[in-house]
Amino acid sequence: MKAGYYVGDYTYEVREVPERSPEKDEVKIRVAWCGLCGTDVHKFQGQNGASVVVPPIILGHECSGIVTEVGPECEYFRPGDRVACDPSYGCGKCSWCQQGLPNFCKVRHGVAKGFSEYVYPPEQNVYPIADGLDLKTAAFTEPLSCAIHGLDLIQIESGKTVAMYGMGAIGSLMLQLIRLSGAGKIIVVEREAEKRQLALELGADLAVTDQEIETIGQQENLDYVVECIGLTSTMEQAIAIAGKNSKVLLFGLGDPQQPIQFNQFEAYTKELSIYTSYLNPHTSARAVKLLESGQINTEKIISAELSLEAIGEELQQLTFSKKGKVMVYLSGEN
Ligand SMILES: [Zn+2]
Ligand SMILES: [Zn+2]
Known part of the structure; x- marks a missing residue:
C-alpha cells in the first residue's frame, strides 16, 4: 500500500x-x-x-x-x-x-x-x-474534537461576547462551535477580507481587522477571547484586548522557540484566566454527533x-x- x-x-x-x-x-x-x-x-x-x-x-x-x-x-x-x-x-x-x-x-x-x-x-x-x-x-472528526475540548475548558456562558482570532480551518470550526454555545455576540478578528466574509457567512456578528479589535476592546468588555492562529503578535494581542473577568483560550499552536509576553499587572487587574488546550480527550464521539447533526458546515x-x-x-x-x-x-x- x-x-x-x-x-x-x-x-x-x-x-x-x-x-x-x-x-x-x-x-x-x-x-x-x-x-x-x-x-x-x-x-x-x-x-x-x-x-x-x-x-x-x-x-x-x-x-x-x-x-x-x-x-x-x-x-x-x-x-x-x-x-x-x-x-x-x-x-x-x-x-x-x-x-x-x-x-x-x-x-x-x-x-x-x-x-x-x-x-x-x-x-x-x-x-x-x-x-x-x-x-x-x-x-x-479529529480537528472538531480538539476544538470541542478547547471550548469545554472555557465554558462559554450564553449571552456573552466572544472575540475569536483566525479563520483558518480550525478557526472556522471553532467559530461555528462558539455560535452553538449561545454566545451573545461573536467578533472575528482576521486580516484577510475574503476570510472576514467567510466569518460572517459562518455565524460571526462582526468580522474585523486586528487594528479594529483594539478600538472595540476599549469600548466593550470582551468576555472571552479565543486565539486560533498561534502567532506571537496575535496571542499577545488576544491577552491584551481581553476584558475584565475574561477567559482567554490560546488554541493556536505557537512556535516552541518564541515565548510570548504579557503585562502581568494588567492581567491581574482584569483577573484574566488564560487557557491552553491539548488534544481531544473523550470528545470524538461528540464531534461525530455534531457532524451528523449537520450543524457544522x-x-x-x-x-x-x-x-x-x-x-x-x-x-x-x-x-x-x-x-x-x-x-x-x-x-x-x-
Ligand atoms: Zn489535526
Ligand atoms: Zn495511558
Missing part, C-alpha cells in the same frame, strides 16, 4: 509499505479521506507537532474510511462499517488515563496515520458514523482536494492551506 511520509529535511515522499492483517483488537480501515493539519505542516518544517517528531513518519491523522477486516479480539466493528478515527492512543491504565486525561497518556502515540491507504487503530480509537454522514465530512472550509502525491508540493508551497482545509483523498469514497 502507499503511504505519504515526511522523511526529514523538508522532504515528503510517497512510499510503498507492506499491507498486513489486523492483530488483536485492531480495526483495518481503508482510508477514504484525510485532512492536512497545521501540525503536519509544522512537522514538515522540522518543528514538533503535538509530539516530538523523529522522521521518517507517515503524516496525517484526521481520517475516515471503511472497515475491511477486524482483529480476532474486536467486538464492535465489522467489515463494511463506515468510521472516523481518533488518532491519539490512550492506554486506559496509566495514571493520566485513570484520571480521564488520555491526552497525557504515558505511552500516547498516533494510531491512525491517515496519509496511508490503510490504518490499523485499536477499536477504542474507532467511531462508527451514521449512514447520512459522508466520509469526507467525517474526516473532520465543512464544505465552505475546504480549499482543495488533493491526491497523496500532490501533498508534497502543497507542503512546500502551502498554496491551498493558506486558504482553508486541504483534504487528501485516498480511496475518495463517500
Whole structure:
C-alpha cells in the first residue's frame, strides 16, 4: 500500500509499505479521506507537532474510511462499517488515563496515520458514523474534537461576547462551535477580507481587522477571547484586548522557540484566566454527533482536494492551506 511520509529535511515522499492483517483488537480501515493539519505542516518544517517528531513518519491523522477486516479480539466493528478515527492512543491504565486525561497518556502515540491507504487503530480509537454522514465530512472528526475540548475548558456562558482570532480551518470550526454555545455576540478578528466574509457567512456578528479589535476592546468588555492562529503578535494581542473577568483560550499552536509576553499587572487587574488546550480527550464521539447533526458546515472550509502525491508540493508551497482545509483523498469514497 502507499503511504505519504515526511522523511526529514523538508522532504515528503510517497512510499510503498507492506499491507498486513489486523492483530488483536485492531480495526483495518481503508482510508477514504484525510485532512492536512497545521501540525503536519509544522512537522514538515522540522518543528514538533503535538509530539516530538523523529522522521521518517507517515503524516496525517484526521481520517475516515471503511472497515475491511477486524482483529480476532474486536467486538464492535465489522467489515463494511463506515468510521472516523481518533488518532491519539490512550492506554486506559496509566495514571493520566485513570484520571480521564488520555491526552497525557504515558505511552500516547498516533494510531491512525491517515496519509496511508490503510490504518490499523485499536477499536477504542474507532467511531462508527451514521449512514447520512459522508466520509469526507467525517474526516473532520479529529480537528472538531480538539476544538470541542478547547471550548469545554472555557465554558462559554450564553449571552456573552466572544472575540475569536483566525479563520483558518480550525478557526472556522471553532467559530461555528462558539455560535452553538449561545454566545451573545461573536467578533472575528482576521486580516484577510475574503476570510472576514467567510466569518460572517459562518455565524460571526462582526468580522474585523486586528487594528479594529483594539478600538472595540476599549469600548466593550470582551468576555472571552479565543486565539486560533498561534502567532506571537496575535496571542499577545488576544491577552491584551481581553476584558475584565475574561477567559482567554490560546488554541493556536505557537512556535516552541518564541515565548510570548504579557503585562502581568494588567492581567491581574482584569483577573484574566488564560487557557491552553491539548488534544481531544473523550470528545470524538461528540464531534461525530455534531457532524451528523449537520450543524457544522465543512464544505465552505475546504480549499482543495488533493491526491497523496500532490501533498508534497502543497507542503512546500502551502498554496491551498493558506486558504482553508486541504483534504487528501485516498480511496475518495463517500
Ligand atoms: Zn489535526
Ligand atoms: Zn495511558
